[in-house]
Amino acid sequence: MSDELNQLSNTDPGNQALLTTQSQNGSRNLAVCVENAWKNYGSWWKSMTALHNVTLHVPTGVIYGLLGPSGCGKTTLLRCIVGRLQLNRGEAIVLGQRPGSRGHQVPGRAVGYMPQDTALYKDFSISEMLHYFGHLHNMNRSSILSREEFLLSFLDLPSRGKKIVQLSGGQQRRVSLACALLQQPQLLLLDEPTVGLDPLLRKKIWDHLIHISKTSQTTIIITTHYIEEARQADRVGLMRSGRMLAEDEPSRLLIKYNLTSLESVFLHLCVEDQKNVLRNSTHSIDQDGLTNSATNADDENVPSLDVTTGETPHSEIRRKELVKNPVLRARRAAVDCCICPHMHKIYALMVKDLTVIKRNIGFLVFQFLIPLIQISLFCLCIGRDPQHIPIALYNSEAINGFPTGNLSLQLLNKINPEQIHFTSFNDLNQAIAAVRQGDYWGVAAIRRNFSEGIRNKLISLKTDPITLNASSIHLYLDMTNQQVSFVMQNVILNSTQLFLKDLLSSHKVDPALADPPVIIENPIYGAKVQRFLNFAAPGMMISIIFFLAIGLTALIFVVEKKEGLLERSWIAGVTTVEVMLAHIIVKFFIQFIQIILMVFFADVIFQVTIQGPVLLAMALIFIQGICGMSYGLFISAICEQEVEVMEVALGSVFPILLSSGVIWPLEGMPPIMRFLSNFTPLTHVVDAMRCIVSRAWTLVYFKVWFGFVISGAWSCGFFTLAAILFALRK
Numbered sequence: 001m002s003d004e005l006n007q008l009s010n011t012d013p014g015n016q017a018l019l020t021t022q023s024q025n026g027s028r029n030l031a032v033c034v035e036n037a038w039k040n041y042g043s044w045w046k047s048m049t050a051l052h053n054v055t056l057h058v059p060t061g062v063i064y065g066l067l068g069p070s071g072c073g074k075t076t077l078l079r080c081i082v083g084r085l086q087l088n089r090g091e092a093i094v095l096g097q098r099p100g101s102r103g104h105q106v107p108g109r110a111v112g113y114m115p116q117d118t119a120l121y122k123d124f125s126i127s128e129m130l131h132y133f134g135h136l137h138n139m140n141r142s143s144i145l146s147r148e149e150f151l152l153s154f155l156d157l158p159s160r161g162k163k164i165v166q167l168s169g170g171q172q173r174r175v176s177l178a179c180a181l182l183q184q185p186q187l188l189l190l191d192e193p194t195v196g197l198d199p200l201l202r203k204k205i206w207d208h209l210i211h212i213s214k215t216s217q218t219t220i221i222i223t224t225h226y227i228e229e230a231r232q233a234d235r236v237g238l239m240r241s242g243r244m245l246a247e248d249e250p251s252r253l254l255i256k257y258n259l260t261s262l263e264s265v266f267l268h269l270c271v272e273d274q275k276n277v278l279r280n281s282t283h284s285i286d287q288d289g290l291t292n293s294a295t296n297a298d299d300e301n302v303p304s305l306d307v308t309t310g311e312t313p314h315s316e317i318r319r320k321e322l323v324k325n326p327v328l329r330a331r332r333a334a335v336d337c338c339i340c341p342h343m344h345k346i347y348a349l350m351v352k353d354l355t356v357i358k359r360n361i362g363f364l365v366f367q368f369l370i371p372l373i374q375i376s377l378f379c380l381c382i383g384r385d386p387q388h389i390p391i392a393l394y395n396s397e398a399i400n401g402f403p404t405g406n407l408s409l410q411l412l413n414k415i416n417p418e419q420i421h422f423t424s425f426n427d428l429n430q431a432i433a434a435v436r437q438g439d440y441w442g443v444a445a446i447r448r449n450f451s452e453g454i455r456n457k458l459i460s461l462k463t464d465p466i467t468l469n470a471s472s473i474h475l476y477l478d479m480t481n482q483q484v485s486f487v488m489q490n491v492i493l494n495s496t497q498l499f500l501k502d503l504l505s506s507h508k509v510d511p512a513l514a515d516p517p518v519i520i521e522n523p524i525y526g527a528k529v530q531r532f533l534n535f536a537a538p539g540m541m542i543s544i545i546f547f548l549a550i551g552l553t554a555l556i557f558v559v560e561k562k563e564g565l566l567e568r569s570w571i572a573g574v575t576t577v578e579v580m581l582a583h584i585i586v587k588f589f590i591q592f593i594q595i596i597l598m599v600f601f602a603d604v605i606f607q608v609t610i611q612g613p614v615l616l617a618m619a620l621i622f623i624q625g626i627c628g629m630s631y632g633l634f635i636s637a638i639c640e641q642e643v644e645v646m647e648v649a650l651g652s653v654f655p656i657l658l659s660s661g662v663i664w665p666l667e668g669m670p671p672i673m674r675f676l677s678n679f680t681p682l683t684h685v686v687d688a689m690r691c692i693v694s695r696a697w698t699l700v701y702f703k704v705w706f707g708f709v710i711s712g713a714w715s716c717g718f719f720t721l722a723a724i725l726f727a728l729r730k
């Protein structure tokens with residue numbers, strides 16, 4: 001006890017009052033001591049009080065039966081004891097320290113917790129489940145195997161290889177119990193362990209619990225609906241509506257109330273409690289003319305009665321001291337984030353994650369295929385010039401067949417039929433009507449005296465309006481598709497220039513006369529004819545991996561949280577950072593293969609040439625993948641439901657994609673958007689990627705290393721935020 005006192009006083013000066021209480025309680029060696037505990041769920045107007053000034057004393061090496069009807073707060077109390085919930089007021093000291101304090105093994109190896117829901121990985125075998133918890137508790141293989149053998153036979157479980165999903169509800173609960181018993185903890189918290197079990201097995205479990213409490217001083221707190229079953233406990237606590245009605249040895253309670261069954265004692269206490277509640281509320285109405293609930297947790301002035309003794313609790317002063325303290329909460333969250341990760345826990349979590357993946361190989365293959373499909377579709381569908389554009393041709397010169405020396409035919413021959421596909425019309429109005437119908441993208445009209453007009457213009461150097469009009473192709477275009485219109489105009493303009501050069505040559509005139517006064521020299525970077533694909537593909541590779549990475553982490557956490565799996569791991573002593581690191585390491589391997597396949601496809605199959613070091617480009621994509629995973633974790637930390645995750649993830653994809661210059665150059669944005677684009681996790685990374693891919697730049701260039709730094713900073717930022725939020729919401 002003196003050790004515990006020392007530890008307590010080291011932990012928190014606030015524990016002094018509680019220690020005094022423990023001493024006052026007769027210097028018993030308490031494994032669990034909860035004093036004046038108040039717990040609210042929700043906040044503000046939605047708040048409800050689940051625990052009202054609860055006091056609970058559990059000496060070491062006893063079985064403590066926590067009894068009460070559904071909803072009376074038993075599970076809440078257990079979760080507070082194990083450190084999963086923080087009390088709003090009051091204090092819990094478990095195995096000598098506050099749960100969750102630095103270096104304490106609660107949560108951790110010292111506590112075995114069996115929640116009410118089975119909280120098991122359904123695709124795991126019994127053995128895999130036990131090994132997971134064994135590794136978390138740093139047990140070696142041989143001790144896991146020997147405990148596994150004992151528990152399988154003791155709990156009458158089927159073969160170790162059987163999957164959890166194939167077990168009945170009762171068998172699953174027994175596996176859950178086996179997980180709690182596995183490491184032979186000092187403290188066992190069992191939430192309804194015997195529900196739905198065969199009476200013989202129930203008796204066997206109780207016998208075992210009595211045995212371990214006697215032989216190895218294990219302290220056991222067990223909640224149960226079967227009140228009479230709890231007669232076997234050394235001590236019982238009877239709860240109703242969040243209040244502890246009485247706490248004593250079962251035999252003493254029977255003597256005290258002169259009743260023959262615990263059921264009748266409980267009934268008697270409930271009646272008394274009801275009367276007290278009514279008396280208190282009537283008292284309040286008499287005094288204030290207002291109806292005040294006697295169970296209002298925020299009413300500091302309502303003295304809570306110990307219904308067994310009729311006295312006010314001795315720690316009333318302390319209740320007032322311990323108000324909800326956000327600083328304390330933040331400090332505890334910070335401690336949780338700062339605990340140095342343990343390798344054995346990360347290993348256990350990684351093995352668990354790999355087992356989950358192993359159970360779904362089809363999905364894993366699909367995950368590898370997704371980036372391939374996406375980059376292939378992108379390269380096939382985006383950035384290529386439109387081809388075979390249908391255009392109506394009204395060539396007045398050719399209506400009655402082409403006469404010799406007809407220049408319009410020479411001009412039309414210069415236009416690449418792969419790009420523009422002409423259909424001849426004999427009537428200009430009909431051709432225009434066909435465009436209006438949407439059958440063609442435009443009409444190219446050539447006047448009757450086109451050849452003559454060209455000769456007059458180029459050879460005789462006539463520039464009167466009639467000559468200029470006759471010597472031109474007249475285009476009536478459907479300009480609703482910018483890309484198609486651009487290509488149509490470009491192809492016809494370039495072909496016309498070639499045609500003019502040929503014509504000038506044939507008349508012994510220098511063809512350079514047809515050139516515009518601009519000389520495009522060899523480009524400093526890139527090719528003379530640049531493809532849109534070269535601009536967009538680097539950004540697309542970064543984006544594909546970033547957004548896929550979000551999916552790798554965002555949902556898993558929410559699902560595990562919802563099914564109670566994460567809570568169980570937390571109670572086994574795992575920290576948020578360890579869970580997150582294990583996820584990222586395992587998903588890192590998936591991403592590694594995704595990136596290699598994607599870069600190979602883009603580079604080799606679709607000729608998106610990476611001019612710079614390929615490894616540098618891949619390293620940047622990797623870091624951005626980690627950034628995506630961290631962002632996924634962040635989403636997971638702020639969302640409770642799968643639907644919320646989907647909405648946040650999908651809702652953020654387009655804003656990030658559109659504002660980061662992946663699809664359209666940043667230079668095309670309004671100044672405010674251009675400024676804001678600096679704050680997306682993609683913008684500078686995409687820019688760095690383009691510099692590596694198209695300009696062959698390396699880390700010596702500012703833009704490249706800045707891209708790495710920005711990606712790393714976003715990753716760390718999201719990771720840290722997620723860790724803090726997880727710890728705060730634990």
Ligand SMILES: Nc1ncnc2c1ncn2[C@@H]1O[C@H](COP(=O)(O)OP(=O)(O)OP(=O)(O)O)[C@@H](O)[C@H]1O
Binds near residue numbers: 075
């Ligand atoms: N996460 C939560 N948010 C809000 N209210 C909650 C939450 N968990 C429990 N409660 C409420 O707190 C009260 C106590 O719940 P608790 O689960 O502790 O009861 P219990 O005695 O364990 O019941 P049971 O035996 O049915 O599990 C109930 O009224 C319940 O609705």
